[in-house]
Amino acid sequence: MKALQVDKKLAKLGMARMLSAISPAAAVRMGPLEMVTIDPPALPGPGWYRVHTHLAGICGSDLATVEGHASAYFDDWVSFPFVPGHEVVGHLDDGRRVVIEPVLGHAARGFEPPFEGAAPGDGNDYAHLATGHLEPGIQIGFCNSTCGGWAPQFVAHDSQIHEIPDTMSDEQAVLVEPAAGGIHAALLTLPIVGGAERPVVAVLGAGTMGLCAIAGLRRYVPGVQIIVGARYPHQQSLATALGADTVVKPDELARAVRRATSSHMVGDHLSGGADATIDAVATSDSIADCLRFTRPRGRVVLMGMPAQVSVDLTGLWHRETQLVGAYTYGTETMLDGSRRRTFDLAIETAQQLGFERLLSATYRLDDHDDAIAHAAAAGRRGAVKIAFDLRPAPKKESA
Amino acid sequence: MPRPGFVLEVDRSTPPILFWRGENFSLEKLPAGRSRVIYPPEPLKAIDDIDSAITHALLNPIDQDPLPALLLPGMRLTICFDDVSLPLPKMQQPDTRQRVIEAVLDMAAEAGVDDVHIIAALGLHRRMHEYEMRHALGDRIYDAFHPRGMLYQHDAEDHDNLAVLGTTDHGEVLEINKRAAESDLVVYVNINSVPMDGGWKSICTGLASYRCLSHHHNGETLQNTRSMSGHRKHSALHTSIWRMGQVLQENGPKLFQIETTLNTDMFPKPFDFIAKREWEWTGRDRATYLATTKSLNRTPLRIARKIFHNIEAPHQMTSIQAGETEAVHALTLEHVYRQQLVPVEGQTDILTMGIPYVCPYNPDSVMNPILVMCMGLGYLFNMYRNKPLVRQGGVIIMTHPTYRDFHPVHHPSYIDFFEQVLPDTTDPVVMGHKWERQYAEDEWYRHLYRTGNAYHGVHPFYAWYWGAHGQQHAGKVIIVGGDAPTVRRLGFTPASTMDDAFEIATDVVGRAPTITHLHVPSLLVADVS
């Protein structure tokens, strides 16, 4: 079958990294992503199923990999060559429509799950992600053994499969995985804001992840006042539609938080600030900004994937701010104490809030250069999520 | 012999006219046959021996005992003075305030008065920097009184030091600085650059609290102030203040009002060409103009601002009168009008004006977009008596670069006003009801007003209210040369050139509109019949 594959070719990775600053399109063309002909993957064992891809989204981490920007941290957690693509909706051999929870967890690799009913992403020891009877790979889409969503088919374990109702469209379903990430980040603010009367949570960045986090906050954190910094007009209107109270440009976010929390400004830090902040951008500057307008003993949830950053942490030390990474979904503890799987929450949210409006364009696999260039410039070009459409003709092209 | 102001009918031989554009100038050609330019009167001659004039005024006041008779040993004397929002540009030293206060202090020393406080009556304006106080008062007064804590600036948010003097029959509360309220004698030293100032306004706004000011500093009142430069009976602002003045007179301390007027000699050589009539520019003037504009085009904005704000004007005192407030003020207004009044016949469809780099609310600071509106639709539009220069529904065209630039120390609440309030509404009455309270009660703005050098949190609203009448009166407001998104945020229309602006105006006023150009910088009041 024809699939998009990333191989570890140093020259290509370096070339892509250099060119990505000038022209993302050129970076993709010269980069390590190639269209190759490979055999469909074999089922690793019982409990594994073949998935036929309908839609596969392009995520920020995929872009980082393809442009050679991914941190060296991941070198030991992926197995080259791999087929990317972890935001997938497809159907199984028996016809059921499913979305995939891409983390290759304990059950998939043949280990005991950490607790009864654990999700693939749970557990305090990540050894299972790099060992077991599969090649290393944190997720489908980074693992040589399983293939990934940017191919007509791949394999997934029973623990990763979520059936979706017929009432849910493919276009809604492809947003389930990012929605889960956003909801997980939103729920990471609960230890700080849970129980407060009218907590203030700021969200910096309104791409797909930021918008999903806003939706998660509005649904699962009661009484929260959401202040968003969004750069582009389409992001601003979507943020408002998904439940944000105040939406401003990113450079006005600090002042908007100051007004909402009635703090003073001391130097460039607020004397108080938001109870929690979700950083959906994750650069040195965005982390520094978030630390400035989060209140002392508040929490900054780092949802975007950073690389090497340089931040002055004196403010964090002095204000006893918590800086917490938000990677993936698993089992959440809600405000009322109940335990739910993030993916289940995501499936509900994507359907009820009509997340298909976040899917801005789809491309065939052959047009992968254009697709990735579009995804890299999504904000500027008025788009949110870009996906590959592998459904057979007649082509269903969504707006 | 200074010539009076006059109205020039523009014809084909009229040279292009000078327009201010913030920190630069331009020359614009106005259409012949249907444009007129209003030139201000030339500066009157200043008083010859100013110190003698001051002494004479203090010894021969109007409807009041001579000052030495009012000064008794052991009394509590408070001297108040106008802050550096005027005169603009700042005077060359010695400033009028310095001269007058030194003369008063001489008499106070003669009389053996020890308890003297000197208060800057700045209302809700920002506290002045030390160098500004030294410029206005001179080093002698500053070094003698400031270290002793006897020279300070009014703090409208210091509730322990405010006193209510009474209520008018319209329910307006007069609340002023406590020290002044409880003094045996309050001497007010005023500089009357424009007809709006002086009289009861000096104390009733300069030493007032926010509560007191909000009775007349609001959208409705300013919409009914037509104009602030004209007869008091047409100005709701002054009517309210005069009511408070009655309360002040009945329940307040004994007052000795000293008012002075300045001539309009606003630019030192070689920049005096700015106020000259264009056809009288000498070769040297033209060379200076070209050199100035070309070098300003290349100068970074920060440096251009510094150059302009360092200009010290040679304007000088033309009259001084002291004594009972209303009697003194009547005389002062006569002198102001003598210098500034220009008779004009009729209104036109369009009014054009160049906005300078400074207004009373940004001395030595940045002119932000809100102040552009305030200067244009507030001060300059209102420089009329009887009727505005432009007809109801006409078009006002201003020239100014209107950068989205704010001074973070002086105008912090202006930034939030621009980001939060203006996108929501530009209607002064609506914003007063919806947003003003939040800005009045914000702790941080209060902190900066009291301890820093920031205008009070509500001050951007006041700047906006100042333009309320102009905003209502005009059918369209166009800013030429401004930053387009910023101009739109203000509720105005951006245009790149004057011709484009005239073109845009035709939608409102028709194909061949009549135009009046207000030739500021020199101050003038148009007496429109």
Add this chain to the structure above:
Amino acid sequence: MSERKGVSAATMRRAGKVADMASAPLRMVLKPTAKLGFPYRPPTTPKGVVVPVAPTRLGADYDTAWARRAPANAARTIINRGPLQLMVKMLADPEILGVDRLADLQAKGDDAPAVIFAPNHHSHVDTPLMVTAVPEPWRSKLTIAAAADYFFDKRMKGAAAALALNALPIDREVTGRKSSDLIRNLIDDGWSLVIYPEGGRSPDGWGQEFKGGAAYLSIRTGAPVVPVFIDGTGAIYGKGMKRPKPGKSRVIFGRPLRPEPGESTRRFNARIEAAVTSLGDEALTDFWTARQRTATKTSPKLTGPEYHGWRRQWQLSEQRKLGAAGVRRRQKRRWPDID
């Protein structure tokens, strides 16, 4: 700690050798001219003849008119704005205050009248200080009344004083007819004058009684008198000091005074002295205290306390601490200087 007395013997010998070396080429040049006589060389007087003594125009008779012509004026401007100003800045670091009191006169521009400046006098530094402190339009047309017996007793000294400072010879005790006529004419021509009413520098750091010269000239010419207080120069280079000690100084100008119609010299002089006293109070305390004390006639006198001896000197150093002199460049010792 005593200073080194004079130059050592070894240095003298070395200086002698240097002089010899320098004189050799000089001798070679001048050898041919040795044979020249009169008129190249001055004449010798024959025996038995009485040579009339040429009247040496020195002292009050020294003619300084050449110093006010264009070439001398130009040279003086260069000296004053260059080396003189630099020297004053390094020695005295002056702070000049009160110029705004002259604003009304300055505003007259070209019609500004000539003015008589009447400062107190503690040091030779006062005159260069005044020359650099006086503002335009008087600065470029300024003459100084200098003691005839001190500055004009030798030709070279007189010429230097006339050129650099535009000095006029004036008798200390009584203003002679000739001097006062000259000064009157100069004032009418627009030349302003600096004259020290005390007559000479203070011998002990405290001021002296004001003599009537400034008052007399003002009444005769109509020129206003500007009282000036100079603070700190006494500690820099007072009377009797061998070497100047750099320090800080202050010059304060007062409001111009005009004689009342029919006022006598004595009374006007008293007013001028009171004005300078008040300025002195202002220099050491502040404007308000000075005004209050002037009004109650309790301003501290410039002539100092009534007592004599060490207490007088002790009081002087207390006073100096208050003023500009108290701020020394190098804060060495705080002991009162009883020399």
